[in-house]
Amino acid sequence: MSAVDLAEDARAPGATGGGWGSAGMSESVELRCLRCGAPDAGNVARCVCGASLRVDVVLRDAVVDERARFALARAISQLGPPAPSFSEARSLLARAGAPLAHGVFRAFAEKLLTVLRAQGARAELRPFVEVAVLSEEPARGGRRALLGVLLLVAVAVGVWVARSPRFAQARSEVLSLASGEAPPGDKAPGPVALSTAEISRRAGPSTLTLRCGSKTGSGFFVEPELVLTNEHVVCPPGKMMTAVLADGRELLGETVASDVDLDLATVRVVGAKAAPLPLGDVTRLEPGDPLVFIGSPQGLDFTVHEGKVGYVGRHYLGTGYVQFNASVNPGNSGGPLLNGQGEVVGVVSMKIENSDGLGLALPIAYASKLVPVPTTPESTERWKALLERVARDEAREAQRFQMDTEQQVLLSVQRVDGLGLVVLVLERFDSPPTSLKRRMELEAEGKTCTLDLEFEDWRPLSQSLAAQEDSRRLRWFLSKGLTRGIHVGGARLPVETCALPATGTASLKAGQGSGENLERIEVSLKDVRDARDTWNRNPTGIQRWERERFKQRLVGTQSREEEERWRTSFGKARARVARFEEERTRLRQDEASGKPVARRQQEVEAELKLASQQLSELERYATEKNVPAEWRR
Secondary structure: OOOOOOOOOOOOOOOOOOOOOOOOOOOOOOOEOOOOOOEOOOOOOEOOOOOEOOEEEEEOOOOOOHHHHHHHHHHHHOOOOOOOOHHHHHHHHOOOOOEEEEEEOHHHHHHHHHHHHHOOOOEEEEEOOOOOOOOOOOOHHHHHHHHHHHHHHHHHHHHHHHHOOOHHHHHHHHHHHHHOOOOOOOOOOOOOOOOHHHHHHHHHHHEEEEEEOOEEEEEEEEEOOEEEEOHHHOOOOOOOEEEEEOOOOEEEEEEEEEEOOOOEEEEEEOOOOOOOOOEOOHHHOOOOOEEEEEEOHHHOOOEEEEEEEEEEEEEEOOEEEEEEEOOOOOOOOOOEEEOOOOOEEEEEEEEOOOOOOEEEEEEHHHHHHOOOOOOOHHHHHHHHHHHHHHHHHHHHHHHHHHHHOOOOEEEEEEEEOOOEEEEEEEEEOOOOOOOEEEEEEEEEOOEEEEEEEEEOEEEEHHHHHHOOOOHHHHHHHHHOOOOOOEEEEEEEOOHHHOOOOOOOEEEEEEOOOOOOOOOEEEEEHHHHHHHHHHHHHOHHHHHHHHHHHHHHHHHHHHHHHHHHHHHHHHHHHHHHHHHHHHHHHHHHHHHHOOOOOHHHHHHHHHHHHHHHHHHHHHHHHHHHOOOOHHHHO
């Protein structure tokens, strides 16, 4: 029996023990009129005997939990009239004995009870009491005249209504209100958008600023003492951070849980007792929808920003983000992205580089791994479709990267003080590359300069990415196998012999000739002129640098060979230990089954002991030689 039910029974007149109690009613019990016992069709106002069949739905116990009250109010409002609106339902659910529906038909009452029952709430049905409006009785002499006037007015209005083109729609709306169903072809009115000021007033007290050392970020409460934010702005577990609340209090916060790949974390702020922000449905966002987000950009705490949805499900490293048009700055990370109703639909995560006013927010649905996020069957289906689209975008991006790196890829041209211009390229190799010569062309205003470059310093792409702060990018590349065999190389551009215009831009392309070549990079001719001047001032120093680089390459080659020898030695030693451990386990199983393996067991134990000693001796020797730990893996 569910906790939310109708009365235990609806008996015919004369039956005992029935009536409108607070116990539950089995779904198999037929609904009947309380006066005469006639069947109740569930969608008519009165019984054949004239008694009212409409009922009130009254809440038994208040819904104390704010999150549960939020989810239930949303489900109730989605029933449409005569159910209360979202805001009305939230208010009513907080009070025991509150009337959730007044004078509704049984058919609609059953729908409402089903929604309440699914959320674990408790309610009961009570008879609807009709209230008659009494007026002073007219004088006896004027009663007949008054009746005649009323009849004439009724007939006139009836004729106008019958001919009115709005009559059918009005009648449909009245019947739908009585039955609790929306008119055919009509949609329930959407939620009213709040002003930015109202959203700020409601959400501001539930946001906070987080500080961990030199890092500053934002966050928002999902429980009275639990904050959701970005992982990259919090301190490691066990290290306390400062939490600055909107009311000026400074409390301590500690990381509870985190997801590095999603860049999400929860922080416990003991004593905050803040009002949690309502979580919304990100799948209902459409391009152009208004957004508000609150954060601490550049240390300016609790700054309110306005923006609009640009795209929902923008792929980045395997994740679909909400792209929004607004200015995002350091300190905004972790703050709430709010829709027009003040509900959190995302966590502000990053800005798009080399763009003016474009940001990305992680959809709140991803946060279900760390905190409860309300859903409906419809929102779940829409979210599933969004993730499938993101997965297709991810596969296309990985495939495009594989195709692009089949040939040399120009990455960038950078200025280096005292040296000039250096070009970085990406290239795939089956084996570790050595010194390679490549020819490129620098072209401007019809003039072409041919450059012969020697790439001596190659590094695996995985090492280059590991040196960056964004290790998440490296994890995504590694998970997709995109770094295998790909190296980054650099070489100085020998522009000292180039006779090109002094202003404007030039185009650097890989290869030679006039054929179509998509790999081009724009280079400032001012940078070319400055690099040529640098060479003219110190050609000897630059040549010395190039010779030193050659020596470093030789040392690097020797270092790689030494690394490979150590890795091979440790690999063989560990493989030998693992082989004897595996055989020992198998022999113990044979011994348990009664096989004669005692002699071989003794031999294996001796071999295992020797192999373990050899591995320990290798570890000791590597420690004496200061061999890096990664060479021993």
